[in-house]
């Protein structure tokens with residue numbers, strides 16, 4: 001008789017946790033791996049004691065995080081949870097993970113749910129590599145987990161709901177907000193308004209943040225066409241361009257972000273096909289409605305597959321788990337499936353509306369000035385990329401990477417890859433898809449040279 | 461692309477060998493068409509370790525290596541760019557007395573070719589390169605060896621060859637070759653037909669498959685040397701390093717990153733793809749920690765592999781086919797052809813056009829694999 005399948009869930013954020021719980025309920029005892037010390041992911045992570053005494057922040061519910069983590073712990077007996085364990089490589093049927101001890105171990109798998117979450121997306125502007133420039137998510141994390149802000153007077157620049165949320169949270173925490181500069185225009189938001197009603201709660205939260213900022217007299221600039229961060233050693237000011245006028249705001253930190261980028265390295269290593277979403281410029285894994293990839297036994301859920309937010313991630317995680325159970329031959333609750341799919345469809349509608357309300361600033365990205373650094377790890381400028389096209393006929397981001405080192409550094413192009421593609425497509429005058437995408441290579445995340453292989457116990 | 465082209469020389473394979481041949485034919489004003497399945501330099505020539513060393517090579521390769529070494533110093537003139545070649549020196553390390561004996565043997569032999577190396581025992585070695593780990597038996601330093609940027613070399617050769625008049629066809633995988641009335645007729649997957657009097661087989665790991673299309677059986681297997689690279693590090697490892705026996709090699713880039721090589725990945729020859737193996741990377745890193753202990757604290761950010769053809773005697777197959785007239789082979793570099801490639805192209809062109817070359821290929825020619833003629837009686 002065939003034993004129980006080995007099921008591995010990568011990532012213990014809302015999607016991974018929900019998937020694992022559903023699998024455990026069905027008696028499968030999933031293995032859950034996460035690089036963090038506790039389950040919860042980016043949204044439900046333990047805020048620790050550093051954040052005590054922090055006033056209530058809009059859209060932040062530490063109670064909920066505590067509750068979700070506690071719920072997960074209740075399942076401990078039926079879930080094999082490995083914290084501080086980072087998946088660094090995967091092939092069909094086996095994956096390798098690095099523990100905080102520096103040891104690398106591997107496990108075979110029969111089914112894999114990838115729920116690896118997303119990172120902030122950035123767009124390079126002059127000065128973005130100065131100390132004091134952080135991502136919106138980075139600024140939020142500092143506030144929520146350590147109760148301290150990344151600056152005393154922070155400018156927020158980018159686009160998307162997180163821009164306003166992060167600014168309002170800092171305001172509530174007593175931090176001075178110098179400006180909120182948004183590259184999207186008011187009329188984009190107005191046009192998308194009817195569809196934003198798909199999620200009234202999130203729409204209300206957004207409007208509340210906006211009101212808070214207005215009431216505090218924070219300048220909110222929409223339709224920003226360009227930005228420049230100034231400072232000698234660290235951030236001193238941000239200059240925003242709108243309607244050919246320049247606005248200068250002094251500040252000691254800049255928090256920036258343009259939505260989220262799914263972390264898809266594991267899916268990429270497994271050769272899951274990807275497709276370009278033209279509007280956002282994101283390469284997304286091809287999935288069916290339930291979260292199945294076209295590779296047998298591989299599923300994806302949450303922001304790591306489609307950035308739809310925490311609530312949707314949890315549902316997608318559960319939906320993927322149900323798909324897995326169904327593929328294992330179990331009977332599943334059709335009513336629950338229908339309910340999840342209906343709600344997920346609503347989240348997708350809302351996400352599409354958000355994408356219209358806060359469109360990605362393509363022009364800003366395509367027209368990055370020659371001297372602006374695009375790849376901060378390897379110090380490659382937009383001009384270097386354009387020269388690689390002119391002089392060595394670089395056709396896509398992989399070739400541009402080979403010729404200029406753009407995307408070869410520590411972040412492996414996770415920060416700069418999308419902007420590089422846009423710059424390349426613009427100068428070659430081709431569609432974005434033709435500029436391609438950077439392929440992932442092991443290790444998925446940096447691994448110490450001193451990493452040691454522990455002898456495999458199972459027969460490979 | 462479909463259609464038909466007639467030319468004097470067809471080159472199959474746009475690695476550094478093929479591109480260098482194209483450049484040298486073009487310099488001699490001989491019409492040539494280079495056919496490359498992907499992009500020039502997309503295989504071994506573009507992803508290799510970038511070591512430009514003569515040290516440790518088999519003696520049969522040394523005349524070619526000497527000539528190549530002179531060319532590496534003149535890349536600016538040849539392709540309009542130095543290919544980031546730097547004569548950093550190459551330090552070959554012995555981990556035990558047996559390897560030390562090998563270093564000494566090689567030093568003696570190489571002296572006959574005018575290559576001078578500096579041998580050091582364990583103590584002198586660590587006095588000169590204090591970042592080396594304890595436990596090494598000694599080393600041999602070849603000051604004129606160096607390193608270059610493989611990602612740039614091939615595109616630069618392609619550009620120079622095209623500018624000099626060679627026709628470069630990328631995205632054209634040759635899948636049929638026949639003898640025709642005027643030489644060879646090559647067909648590509650996309651339906652292009654090339655007629656050529658002379659054929660140069662520079663198809664790297666696919667070289668024996670190309671030869672086999674013409675009934676010329678030459679032994680070579682595909683291997684995928686495994687590589688990894690660290691984040692930039694503040695200290696300097698000036699020379700390229702390698703162990704005398706099978707083991708690891710490493711070098712530091714001007715950016716501060718350190719590249720490690722050792723072990724093998726996995727190859728899919730038909731799809732022209734390969735991938736590194738984490739197990740090989742980890743085994744390499746363990747050895748790296750012993751050789752340069754300070755590296756233990758660094759972070760590895762990427763690994764990769766490249767596809768290479770390996771022959772039974774670990775030497776390339778260069779020269780006239782023993783079976784087919786006007787067919788010239790230059791493949792099977794067995795993991796060390798990047799350094800040689802610029803010279804290989806030059807020598808092939810001399811042999812094709814002049815019938816002789818000042819650079820000896822003794823021991824490398826295809827004839828060594830020809831079936832032995834049964835002894836009479």
Ligand SMILES: Cc1cc2nc3c(=O)[nH]c(=O)nc-3n(C[C@H](O)[C@H](O)[C@H](O)COP(=O)(O)OP(=O)(O)OC[C@H]3O[C@@H](n4cnc5c(N)ncnc54)[C@H](O)[C@@H]3O)c2cc1C
Pocket residue numbers: 472473474475476477478495496497498499500501502503504505506507508509510511512513632633634635662663664665666667670684685686687721765766767768790791792793794795796797798799800801
């Ligand atoms: C990881 C790695 C590290 C290495 N390190 C070093 C080093 O440090 N120093 C050193 O000297 N050497 C090194 N080498 C070896 C060196 O890279 C190779 O020997 C050299 O690049 C071979 O050049 P080539 O032109 O023969 O082959 P390739 O660069 O492989 O070129 C062959 C080309 O032929 C094309 N081709 C194949 N079949 C067809 C077809 N049917 N139709 C059309 N085109 C075809 C391929 O697409 C390919 O581009 C290393 C190799 C690898 C893989």
